[in-house]
Amino acid sequence: MLLTDALVLHAFDYRETSRIVRLATREAGVVSAVARGARRPKNRFGSGLDLFSSGVAHLALHPTGDLHTLHAFDVGRARPGLGESLVRFRAASALGELGLRVGPEDPGGAVFAALTEGFEAIATAGDPTVCAETLGAAWRLVAAVGVAPTLTHCASCDGALDPLEPARFAPRAGGALCRLCAALAPGARLIPSEARAALVAWASGAAVVLEEGPVRRAHRRLLREFVEEHLADRAPLRAWRAWETEDR
Numbered sequence: 084m085l086l087t088d089a090l091v092l093h094a095f096d097y098r099e100t101s102r103i104v105r106l107a108t109r110e111a112g113v114v115s116a117v118a119r120g121a122r123r124p125k126n127r128f129g130s131g132l133d134l135f136s137s138g139v140a141h142l143a144l145h146p147t148g149d150l151h152t153l154h155a156f157d158v159g160r161a162r163p164g165l166g167e168s169l170v171r172f173r174a175a176s177a178l179g180e181l182g183l184r185v186g187p188e189d190p191g192g193a194v195f196a197a198l199t200e201g202f203e204a205i206a207t208a209g210d211p212t213v214c215a216e217t218l219g220a221a222w223r224l225v226a227a228v229g230v231a232p233t234l235t236h237c238a239s240c241d242g243a244l245d246p247l248e249p250a251r252f253a254p255r256a257g258g259a260l261c262r263l264c265a266a267l268a269p270g271a272r273l274i275p276s277e278a279r280a281a282l283v284a285w286a287s288g289a290a291v292v293l294e295e296g297p298v299r300r301a302h303r304r305l306l307r308e309f310v311e312e313h314l315a316d317r318a319p320l321r322a323w324r325a326w327e328t329e330d331r
């Protein structure tokens with residue numbers, strides 16, 4: 084039996100009486116596990132398997148299969164606040180989806196740590212700062228699996244970039260490009276210097292203020308395009324796309 088810190092990213096009903104949960108764990112990466120009897124009244128999981136809860140998972144890891152068994156979950160922090168505001172819920176869902184997708188490549192609990200920090204930030208943020216907090220957490224999550232974008236130098240030739248100049252951003256090349264390399268990368272998006280400064284700030288863990296509307300949408304799109312380019316299966320991020328079109 085493995086006892087490990089874990090975070091509930093997804094949960095759905097399974098057969099008559101059970102639930103399947105997808106957990107980000109400190110020691111076993113992102114895993115799927117069946118919680119037998121979790122739908123029975125007075126079951127031993129209680130409300131512990133609510134979305135975005137943190138706790139200690141008691142896992143029996145299946146030696147060969149992908150579906151493990153969750154014997155118990157001791158809730159440490161439930162975060163009901165994430166479900167009480169639509170703004171926070173949608174943002175947390177988008178971040179959770181990102182965690183599920185990058186999670187299998189989790190090196191040593193980095194995805195678990197980045198997600199825990201992100202959910203905590205969203206849970207305690209006021210509505211106006213939810214977007215920037217979520218984007219910051221998402222970029223740090225991407226960095227945690229080793230695919231952070233290059234921002235201060237050209238991702239192609241390594242030449243220095245003027246921080247005050249707009250630059251083209253090419254997900255396939257791995258980040259921002261100098262003028263010469265951008266000419267050879269059709270489709271690279273021109274991003275203003277403030278947008279690149281925001282990405283640099285998020286990478287360092289600093290807070291960023293984003294105005295409502297198009298700026299927020301553009302930042303969400305930039306991250307999604309970057310992540311979809313770097314995910315092995317290239318499948319769309321659905322919850323992220325739903326969040327992306329919001330104004331808040």
Ligand SMILES: [Zn+2]
Nearest residue numbers: 237240261264
């Ligand atoms: Zn270059």
